[in-house]
Amino acid sequence: MGAYVSSESIDMVSGLGIESPVVEQPRAVSELDDIDGLVRTYRAKILRFVTFSTGDPDLAESITQDTLLKAYMGRESFRGDCSVKTWLTGIAINVMRDHLRSAKYRFWKQAKNTAIDVHEMASFLPAEGSSPERQVLAKEKVKQVSEAIENLSHNQRTVFMLKFSEDMAVVEISEVLGMPVNTVRTHLHRALTAIRGKLGVQI
Amino acid sequence: MHLSEEALNDVLIGEASPAAASHLAGCAACRAKVEQTGLAMQLFNKASLAWSETRSITMQAPRVPARGRHLPFATAAWAAVAGLLLVAAVPVWRHAERPAPQPGTMAVSSNMGAEDSETQIAQDNELLKAVDAAINPNEEPSLHEFGLSARPHHRLK
Numbered sequence: 001m002g003a004y005v006s007s008e009s010i011d012m013v014s015g016l017g018i019e020s021p022v023v024e025q026p027r028a029v030s031e032l033d034d035i036d037g038l039v040r041t042y043r044a045k046i047l048r049f050v051t052f053s054t055g056d057p058d059l060a061e062s063i064t065q066d067t068l069l070k071a072y073m074g075r076e077s078f079r080g081d082c083s084v085k086t087w088l089t090g091i092a093i094n095v096m097r098d099h100l101r102s103a104k105y106r107f108w109k110q111a112k113n114t115a116i117d118v119h120e121m122a123s124f125l126p127a128e129g130s131s132p133e134r135q136v137l138a139k140e141k142v143k144q145v146s147e148a149i150e151n152l153s154h155n156q157r158t159v160f161m162l163k164f165s166e167d168m169a170v171v172e173i174s175e176v177l178g179m180p181v182n183t184v185r186t187h188l189h190r191a192l193t194a195i196r197g198k199l200g201v202q203i
Numbered sequence: 204m205h206l207s208e209e210a211l212n213d214v215l216i217g218e219a220s221p222a223a224a225s226h227l228a229g230c231a232a233c234r235a236k237v238e239q240t241g242l243a244m245q246l247f248n249k250a251s252l253a254w255s256e257t258r259s260i261t262m263q264a265p266r267v268p269a270r271g272r273h274l275p276f277a278t279a280a281w282a283a284v285a286g287l288l289l290v291a292a293v294p295v296w297r298h299a300e301r302p303a304p305q306p307g308t309m310a311v312s313s314n315m316g317a318e319d320s321e322t323q324i325a326q327d328n329e330l331l332k333a334v335d336a337a338i339n340p341n342e343e344p345s346l347h348e349f350g351l352s353a354r355p356h357h358r359l360k
Contacts, residue, residue, distance in 0.1 A: 035267055043262070048255035061262055069265040124253035125246060138246050145247040163216065164244050165251070170216065185216070192212045192240070201239045 031084055032075035038068055042085060046092050049166060051116060052149055053158045054096060058114045063099055067092040082172075089166060090176045093158070100154070118146040141199065148198035152191050155179075159187040160195075206233045215240055 031037060046067055051060035071078075071091050078087055122142040127135055149157055162173045170188070174181040206214070210223045214237050219227070227233055 035265065039259075039264060044252065044256040044259040047259050047262075048251050051255065052251065057258070061258070064259075065262070065265045069267065072265070072267060121254045122250055124257065125250035126253060139250075141243040142246050142250040145243050146251075149247075165248050170218070185218075188216050189209065189212045192215055193208060195243070196208075196211075196236075196240050199240060199243050201236050 032071065032078055035068065035072045038072065038088075042088055043068060045085070045166070046088060049089065049161050050092055050096060052146075052161050052165070053154065054100070055116060055150055055154075055157070056114055057116055059099065063092065063095050066095045070095065085166070086168070086172065086176065089162070089168075093176060116146065116150065118143045118150070121146060144198045145195055148195040149191075152194060153187075156187045156191045156194075159184055160191040163188055205230060206236075211236060211240075 031041075043064060047060055047064045050063045050067075051057050054060055054063070067088060071088055074091075078084070082090075122139040125135070125139055125142055130138065149160060152160065158177065159173055159179075162168045162176070163170070168176070170181060170184050173179070174184045177184070206223055206226055210220070210226075211233065213219050214223055214227060227237065
């Protein structure tokens, strides 16, 4: 399974869209051939991204499973010009769009809309040896950020998560969402302003 | 003069202008704002990942359709050959294993007709006559042929 990345491809993963020759390396096809490995390595991260992007944890589980299944079934189409994580994120975005457009989803939203329990989520913050007072403060910050994200638009949430949780570059986000770079920046600015407002960190 | 809201956001996005970076280096207040926001987002990332990891563990494995699991071509070809051989071998084996017809036994199966002996055919005919006699008692069968006593039919009335 020795497919190789083109030497003319752009390193979109680590850089900021600056063209640079990529050293030819064997593609990590074996990683995609092992669905159990994909689940172990990527499911939690995809689930987090989709949960905060849709704001619906139950729907996010379904989308995450679909994403992994689609990736596994279509693994032959992975060209290796981005990381597996970025490729999976792209699939998750497409699956999410399909779900959000479907009549089934609109019915689902009317019938049952599960929200993220920010209190429960904050309780998962690792203590890491900090004092109880600091833990309380830290959990409060987590809740504030979560609540601020919940109040953002779907696009703002998605862009924010891709930038600050998935650690993707602005150009990379633009490509994976098919959105102009300046629109990505605008969404990021609005999201950050809202979050700083919630945290009380304003000008 | 502190950094504007937009300049602060640019710093957080990682696209600070040289002027903003220079200001940040010398302004503790602006640095604190960036650090506070950055820390809150770090905490959010840690908590949300721990939450999703826990949730992911409780989820089922994705159900992969059988066609999704690729068999190597050679394996599939050998499986097909083995299947064909098996299909061809079963009738031969069944024929070889079938016991020879024993005198006195009745051939019940219709597919054994070709192998019926004259004796078996005769026995079958006798049996059919006996059945006819039982079903149609008014007819006068030659009961004595079958070694049965000629009992009156009043029991059947």
